[in-house]
Amino acid sequence: MGYVSGSRDAGGSPRRTHPQPTVGHIGGPVAVVVAIALWLVLGAAGARAEQALRLGFALAQGSPHDTFAETFREELGRLTAGSLQVENYCCFKLGGDQELVRKLQLGTLDATIVAQNNVGPFFPKIDLLSLPYILRDHEHAVRVLDGPVGQQLWGDMPEVAGVHVITIAYIAFRHIFNTQRPIATQADFEQLKYRVPRNAVMVDTYKAFGADPVPLAWSETLTAVQTGTVDGGDLPVDVIYSQRFHEVAKHLALTGHFAMTPAFLVSDRFMRGLSASEHTAVYAAARVAAAAARAQVTSREATILDVLASDHGVGITRPDKTPFIAAASTVKQTFAAQRGSEYDALIKAIHDVE
Missing domain, CATH: 3.40.190.170 (Bacterial extracellular solute-binding protein, family 7)
Structure with missing residues (x-):
């Protein structure tokens, strides 16, 4: 951001102007102070712009x-x-x-x-x-x-x-992707190793679902799937596609268990x-x-699901959510008990929104 320092001649030096007799002339140290003040005001305006x-x-x-x-x-x-x-x-x-x-x-x-x-x-x-x-x-x-x-x-x-x-x-709702097998039931889900974000609620959720989660930073996730450190994880469909997880993980289960x-x-x-x-x-x-x-x-979710299936060979399943939802209720109850009455009231407020 540049500062405007007043009028200058073609060589970059300040132009000299002669005082106007009807206004009067300010000279000496006062003139220097006024010039600096103007420079700062105009400079600040230029920077702000x-x-x-x-x-x-x-x-x-x-x-x-x-x-x-x-x-x-x-x-x-x-x-x-x-x-x-x-x-x-x-x-x-x-x-x-x-x-x-x-x-x-x-x-x-x-x-x-x-x-x-x-x-x-x-x-x-x-x-x-x-x-x-x-x-x-x-x-x-x-x-x-x-x-x-x-x-x-x-x-x-x-x-x-x-x-x-x-x-x-x-x-966007998160769905389970993996490199190993189709997931049609919670029993299928329990057999695999999943990356989860480093978030206690999400770790506890996967444990309640019957899995042994591996907390990893987002920046490490794709590499972990590619190398087999984990079998899969969960992401919204649009993110799975834009981040190219479908190139390595060919199984997708539409569980929608977390909202991103x-x-x-x-x-x-x-x-x-x-x-x-x-x-x-x-x-x-x-x-x-x-x-x-x-x-x-x-608008893109249905289209991307079609593209993943038809163009990239991703198998898509829609498992029964009932056991997952039942397990989720215990996570919410435990969370409210650990965090206190304010959190319990907020959970109720969210549920009560029609």
């Missing part, structure tokens, strides 16, 4: 994360007439999910898009969204996340963690530096970006 928001995320180009980020970039630039410019960094360029959240807290990054399970270590209340079958379907999820219950979940996050949840970028609800996070430090109109523009641009990313997820 092109403030950058650095947004980092882990998923690849073409993913729903990328759709959100690019739409947000375009919309925020339009709403602010270019005064806020978004710089997007995909594909682990600035680190993995939890590292990105830490950078927000440190002030070395302005924004990120991170799955809620990777936000939990910094703000435990959001772990509620990682509970199995806590969100019944897409419509229920929208009403929970975009309504008053969502604000109950993360309204105090700026004070607690120094980070704002601007919106939930999209909603990536939060669009902006640091409190960045938000406090905005004007009122810029603050409004950030939220407005995020709503437009979320609509685009959510539309991508919902």
